[in-house]
Amino acid sequence: MAADRFTDQMQAYGKWKSTLAKAIINYQSWLEKNQMSAADLELRIFELLEQLKSDSLTIAFVAEFARGKTELINAIFFSEYDRRLLPSEAGRTTMCPTELFYDTAENESYIRLLPIETRLEDTSISEHKKNPINWTNINLNTSSSEEMAEAFREVVNTKPVSQDQAHKLGLFDPEHDKGHINQDGSVDIPMWRHALISFPHPLLKEGLNILDTPGLNAMGAEPELTLNMLPNAQAVIFVLAADTGVTKSDMDMWTHHVKALNADARHARLVVLNKIDTLWDELKDEGSINSTIQAQCGTAAKMLDIDEKSVFPVSAQKGLLAKIRHDKELVEKSNILSLETILSTDILPKKQEIVRDNIVGEIGSMVNQSRDLISSRLNDANKQLKELQSLSGKNExxxxxxxxxxxxxxxxxxxxxxxxxxxxxxxxxxxxxxxxxxxxxxxxxxxxxxxxxxxxxxxxxxxxxxxxxxxxxxxxxxxxxxxxxxxxxxxxxxxxxxxxxxxxxxxxxxxxxxxxxxxxxxxxxxxxxxxxxxxxxxxxxxxxxxxxxxxxxxxxxxxxxxxxxxxxxxxxxxxxxxxxxxxxxxxxxxxxxxxxxxxxxxxxxxxxxxxxxxxxxxxxxxxxxxxDLNLLMDTLNQPLDSFIDNDSARVA
Ligand SMILES: Nc1nc2c(ncn2[C@@H]2O[C@H](COP(=O)(O)OP(=O)(O)O)[C@@H](O)[C@H]2O)c(=O)[nH]1
Ligand SMILES: [Mg+2]
Structure with a gap:
């Protein structure tokens, strides 16, 4: 099914990277064999290989809470678990930014959770990341999707604290949040400030990182999200919901945290209008439903001041359900695949271009340098040869x-x-x-x-x-x-x-x-x-x-x-x-x-x-x-396999 396309592309990308790494290693041994290596070259090659190994593709989901970010992640990446893997639910409790990735340095799958109280310290999340001891660790049993989903529920766990404490943590505003006070006067706040989830899913193993962010309120309280994590993501997916339309807090989120992100052409920014199933009305014909959806996309585009074509209407919930049930018609209707197509045809090639520019560009110029040197030696040898041959029979x-x-x-x-x-x-x-x-x-x-x-x-x-x-x-x-x-x-x-x-x-x-x-x-x-x-x-x-x-x-x-x-x-x-x-x-x-x-x-x-x-x-x-060097150069310049396949498929 075409649903596998993003997975296929990620795999092709992974293969391309390992071919690249092999070519770099070949060059390294070529240099050694021909006594052309030097300490600074060795070091640079080592650094490039490390860079290639740690290369990752980050896709961030940003929106006000309850727009369906988590459901969208479930539907796009994790449907093969045949269930809703990450907890997605109504309400505003999901306030913990979550990173999903595969940690190659560790053998275990884990969830690491940073207590919410650490918000009051000056230590940043990236500093905390260097120190696993500050995190609560939960081992993940990846052989059972039930157990995994159960373990993930901990990420959205809450606890009651005094209003004062909640206020101090920036999680309670006495004026606006009166409705959230419990009977005993306490307020429920998220247990965790940040979650790191590592497990050997094929996509994550290929270097995909997914960042699931909380709503506007928590975004503002974590400067690192705005300053660091989002600008570093290759793609930011902004999610709106058809049942709420574009609200004031959606607009705030967009204006303050997303709009400015697309500063260069290498970072993609997509806007999704989720929950289109709420507009499916069995009493209406397909044509009029579609035009209602289109009209909503148009309104959203106008409000965000972007092109109408850049708003993708989907239903994450129905997409997930349809994929689990292998219901092709519903998959089609949920439109989830067109979003995947964008991820694989737009974002991945962009990412490859970056790696190509950085790594292939540099190693390529090293190979070129060696090539220049060898050609000049060859030129010289041929010149001398001619010179000496012409000397035969000549006098002193x-x-x-x-x-x-x-x-x-x-x-x-x-x-x-x-x-x-x-x-x-x-x-x-x-x-x-x-x-x-x-x-x-x-x-x-x-x-x-x-x-x-x-x-x-x-x-x-x-x-x-x-x-x-x-x-x-x-x-x-x-x-x-x-x-x-x-x-x-x-x-x-x-x-x-x-x-x-x-x-x-x-x-x-x-x-x-x-x-x-x-x-x-x-x-x-x-x-x-x-x-x-x-x-x-x-x-x-x-x-x-x-x-x-x-x-x-x-x-x-x-x-x-x-x-x-x-x-x-x-x-x-x-x-x-x-x-x-x-x-x-x-x-x-x-x-x-x-x-x-x-x-x-x-x-x-x-x-x-x-x-x-x-x-x-x-x-x-x-x-x-x-x-040898020409062959190496050809390998370095090799395009991604499945990108070619797609092109030819499109022509056919
Ligand atoms: N009808 C409908 N509900 C959805 C859809 N996607 C998510 N939801 C519901 O919206 C609520 C919030 O979803 P969630 O993924 O937790 O949103 P998040 O806070 O943005 O991560 C949950 O109750 C979901 O079941 C959808 O496509 N259609
Ligand atoms: Mg969520």
Whole structure:
């Protein structure tokens, strides 16, 4: 059934990744075998392999509570358990963000739950994740879907606490939540702040991560969701429900947490209109039902200010039921498959493109570099071969003349290497300046100052001002770093151009550095901070601890961004010159070898024949090395199997 399509695509993607990993390992052994490896190359290859291993695809479901997020997850990913795997129910108790994934480092399947009280601490969820001891662990028996579903119920567990305690945790507003007070005056709150669920489901094993988020209220209280988890997801699925239409809190959710997320083309954002079964009316014909559904999609699109075609009407509940019962007609009617198709035809290829750009791009340029080097060796061997062959039967003068000519060529070459070294120094200086600007020392000072001002400030105006000051410094730092980057890029391009032109070294191009990614990141952070400040949640909870927590995590997020920028700039600076340096060394070795063999031939003419034979052997070896590399390159550029199949299927 076509329902398996997303699963198929995920599997094809997993296969593609393991082929890629194999090719990288082959390259690694090729380098070793041919004595072309170096410590920095080894390290980079190791890092790339690790990156590939930990690659994951995150799909986040975001909406106000009770729109059917969890049911949708059940229907799309977990229908083969023949039951409702994750608890989905009416009411607003599901307030615990849940991550579903497969933890390759652990042998066991588990649910880990972080107690709700940890909200009051400054420790972020990602810090807690490093420390399993802070979590309550439940082992999962994956051989029984009943037992699994039962265990998952713990995630939505609640407990009664005093109104005061609930208020402190940001889970109770005395003005709005009067209706939720129990008879004894207590209030039910969720037991858990965050849930991690790991089990070896085929999709999760392929690297799928699913993030099920709670409603607006809890979203606002967990800055990490807004600042970290959602922006990092490849796809965010925003869910509306046909029975409620677009309410004010849906709009708030959309405006403050989802709308800004689609900042770049690599992150997909889908809008789903769920529960269309509530519009199925047996007294109406199919045509008029469909036009009612379409009209609702249209209204939703207009309110969210998006294209009408981007709203997918589905029924998660009927989709799940139909899949369990293998009721094709109902599956069709629930429209759940069209959503799956989008996931596999839109989101997965995007994800593959990212991996291709990052990993294949880098390893590809390493292979290319090796290829350039081998071709230049081959060129040189062939040139020498011709030279020596033409010497046979010539007198000593000719050889002596050639020797002299080669020596003077060598002298010129050494001169230009000197000028290269001087330029390289200039580049290194510019690069150090760039690293200085991105250095965390200064930034840390600013950050601790900002933290302090924020911690001492209790008014929104005060927080706003310190945030403004903070971003002013950040913007300025990024501006300076961009200028230094431009300068470094220009210098390095000049060096390459000059050397290529002088020595006819082909078209070796340097890798350039760019700050734009980090700039965009900070702009988004600013936007988030601004939206957060205006969010109704912050006034609703009227607790500055929530706001403060938000700004504090925002500051550490900014620090992370600079840390990454610094790291990338550092790695870049180290690697930027290496292709050229390798070519220079190679050229120098070749010249020395050539001189050496001319000298020997000059001493004894017998050497000529054996030297020619040796060069012929060398050329043979180089040719087969080139063939190896070409094969490797083909493997790296291989497209995803089933993407091709789909294309041809579509044409057929
Ligand atoms: N009629 C109908 N009800 C649904 C559908 N999807 C979910 N529900 C119901 O809506 C309620 C909330 O669903 P849930 O998945 O827990 O929503 P969440 O809070 O967004 O995760 C539950 O009672 C579900 O049974 C649907 O497609 N049609
Ligand atoms: Mg839910």
């Amino acid at each position: 003068d000719v050889i002596a003349h050639l020797l002299k000519k080669t020596r003077s060529e060598q002298a010129i070459y050494y001169k230009s290497v000197e000028s290269f070294q001087a330029n390289r120094k200039l580049f290194n200086e510019a690069h150090s300046e760039l690293l200085g600007i991105l250095s965390l020392n200064e930034l840390d000072q600013l950050m601790s100052k900002t933290r302090k001002t924020m911690a001492d400030t209790w008014t929104t105006v005060g927080l706003k001002n310190s945030m403004k000051a903070f971003f002013e410094v950040i913007t300025n730092t990024i501006k300076q770093a961009s200028e230094r980057t431009d300068k470094s890029n220009m210098l390095i391009q000049g060096i390459y151009r000059k050397f290529n032109a002088e020595h006819n070294l082909g078209n070796t191009k340097p890798k350039l550095f760019s700050m734009s990614k980090y700039k965009r990141h900070m702009e988004r952070l600013y936007h988030e901070a601004d939206a957060y400040r205006k969010s109704p949640v912050t006034t609703m909870t009227e607790q500055s601890f929530v706001i403060k927590k938000f700004f504090i995590s925002m500051v550490s997020h900014a620090r992370n961004t600079f840390f990454n920028a610094h790291h990338e700039a550092e790695t870049w600076g180290k690697a930027a010159m290496s292709p050229l340096v390798a070519r220079i060394k190679e050229h120098k070795d070749q010249m020395e070898k050539r001189l050496e063999s001319l000298r020997k031939i000059n001493e004894s003419r017998d050497t000529l024949q054996s030297r020619v034979a040796e060069l012929e052997r060398t050329a043979g070896t180089l040719n087969s090395q080139l063939a």
